[in-house]
Amino acid sequence: MPSTNKSTVLVTGATGYVGGRLVPCLLREGYRVRCFVRDGARLRAQPWGDQVEVAEGDALKADTVPPAMEGVDAVYYLIHSLGSGEDEFAERDRRAATNVRTAAEAAGVQRIVYLGGMRPKGERQSKHLQSRIETGDVLREGPIPVTEFRAAQIVGSGSLSFELVRYLTERVPLMICPTWVHTPTQPIAIRNVLQYLVAALDRPESAGEIVEIGGSDVLTYAEMFEIYAAVRGLRRWIVNVPFLTPRLSSHWVGLVTPISNAIARPLIEGLDNEVVVDDPEAARSLFPDVEPLSFEAAVRLALRRAASDEIPTVWNSAVSSTPASTDTAQLDTTEGLYREVRHASVAASPERAFDTITRLGGETGWLYGDALWRLRGWVDQLLGGVGFRQGRRDPDHLRVGDAVDFWRVETLNQADGLLRLRAEMRLPGRAWLQFEVGAPPETDGTRITQTLFFEPKGLTGTVYWHLVRPLHGLLFDGMLRALRDRIDAQGATRAASDDGVSEAPSATSRAS
Numbered sequence: 001m002p003s004t005n006k007s008t009v010l011v012t013g014a015t016g017y018v019g020g021r022l023v024p025c026l027l028r029e030g031y032r033v034r035c036f037v038r039d040g041a042r043l044r045a046q047p048w049g050d051q052v053e054v055a056e057g058d059a060l061k062a063d064t065v066p067p068a069m070e071g072v073d074a075v076y077y078l079i080h081s082l083g084s085g086e087d088e089f090a091e092r093d094r095r096a097a098t099n100v101r102t103a104a105e106a107a108g109v110q111r112i113v114y115l116g117g118m119r120p121k122g123e124r125q126s127k128h129l130q131s132r133i134e135t136g137d138v139l140r141e142g143p144i145p146v147t148e149f150r151a152a153q154i155v156g157s158g159s160l161s162f163e164l165v166r167y168l169t170e171r172v173p174l175m176i177c178p179t180w181v182h183t184p185t186q187p188i189a190i191r192n193v194l195q196y197l198v199a200a201l202d203r204p205e206s207a208g209e210i211v212e213i214g215g216s217d218v219l220t221y222a223e224m225f226e227i228y229a230a231v232r233g234l235r236r237w238i239v240n241v242p243f244l245t246p247r248l249s250s251h252w253v254g255l256v257t258p259i260s261n262a263i264a265r266p267l268i269e270g271l272d273n274e275v276v277v278d279d280p281e282a283a284r285s286l287f288p289d290v291e292p293l294s295f296e297a298a299v300r301l302a303l304r305r306a307a308s309d310e311i312p313t314v315w316n317s318a319v320s321s322t323p324a325s326t327d328t329a330q331l332d333t334t335e336g337l338y339r340e341v342r343h344a345s346v347a348a349s350p351e352r353a354f355d356t357i358t359r360l361g362g363e364t365g366w367l368y369g370d371a372l373w374r375l376r377g378w379v380d381q382l383l384g385g386v387g388f389r390q391g392r393r394d395p396d397h398l399r400v401g402d403a404v405d406f407w408r409v410e411t412l413n414q415a416d417g418l419l420r421l422r423a424e425m426r427l428p429g430r431a432w433l434q435f436e437v438g439a440p441p442e443t444d445g446t447r448i449t450q451t452l453f454f455e456p457k458g459l460t461g462t463v464y465w466h467l468v469r470p471l472h473g474l475l476f477d478g479m480l481r482a483l484r485d486r487i488d489a490q491g492a493t494r495a496a497s498d499d500g501v502s503e504a505p506s507a508t509s510r511a512s
Helices: 019-028 040-044 089-107 127-140 160-171 190-200 221-232 246-256 261-271 280-286 295-307 350-357 370-382 458-511
Strands: 008-012 032-037 053-056 074-077 111-117 146-151 174-177 210-213 237-240 338-346 407-413 418-423 429-438 446-456
Touching (some): 019 190, 089 127, 160 295, 174 221, 190 210, 350 429, 350 458, 429 458
Parallel strands (some): 008 032, 146 210
């Protein structure tokens, strides 16, 4: 049984891929958990959201950090700024780490546990990996003992590394591969990462230590492609080419996978560096209970979880996974905000209508003009945006903070029938798409209100809005009509099914 007298821990980056999986593990071990996040609504949407304390703030804003540290014994530092732009993430990482370390010092925190990256080897040093090492150095500048775990690629359902391997192998039978696919690396299963992170607080001897962690295999990405293909029963051929630079490779990855060019480039620069555990005995002696999994075992676990459609977090769960131009400010209906409002009525309950709306995007698509949606996503990728292939974490269920193609769920209220999506594509302004569902008084059926909001940025934004309005008329009118038809068709199908069920007993009765 887990202890009920364990300390209070603060998890930063709790809406991210690792943080969102670490929190329930800590809760199961009996820790009191406080989560430091920019948007508490995204956290409360988690299944465990009502079991933790929520401290809202931003590690880049020093004055918002100290309140989160009050009464905390240990801090998990899981913040990174990979999606904030090639020239910005290192400076942002330093600033965030400094602010957290300073506030933790003042609050008397006893331990910091940090998940970073391996020290890069080779002549071309990855800026991303260098920044992860520098973040650990910044955290250690204070008096608080830091346990720093250094990991290479993390493999799990929805992880960035797993999605890279999965999409490239699934979609490209003939793989044109640059030199980075032959660089040795030591991927680690997310299950093992969580085991190390949770165990750190129970191992006082790990305080002040730098621990490199990895799986049981040292592989190249080419070998990972081959193993994944074997697990899935696919035949794939790899053709080596020497001329694909990280920039060109990032466009290739952005074209084939849901990973945007802005994230793909620093990621691929990191893949060009050898990242292998130098001293495996260190992790083994400190954490003898952790048995590193093979890459194949990690892939099988990830595929099993993905097939179950129960993926708790994905690589783009965190705000930092989106480009720096993405503004996380919520909708503010002030002057200067353009609106397009459309209505439709359906012969269905508000609950069923809302359920259909919340399944839009991903494999379901947007019901009308999908080619235009994909064209817009392709243009966005060329501009360095997120593109259209972020998909959905779950095909049937949404949570606040989920990515839906190039939108992000900002507000989701089942009781009020309200869904608001914030645009993450590159725009000269900010945009939202909102659906409201309700039953008008003294009428049958349900009324759906679809509203497109746009807040232009300067003259460019205003011109852009007026140029695209005719296309909106075609696209969003068509979407609402198709949505109405789908809801009504589902209602007719359900009614026919109910009629068939109700007739069955009387037929059976007559036969007997």
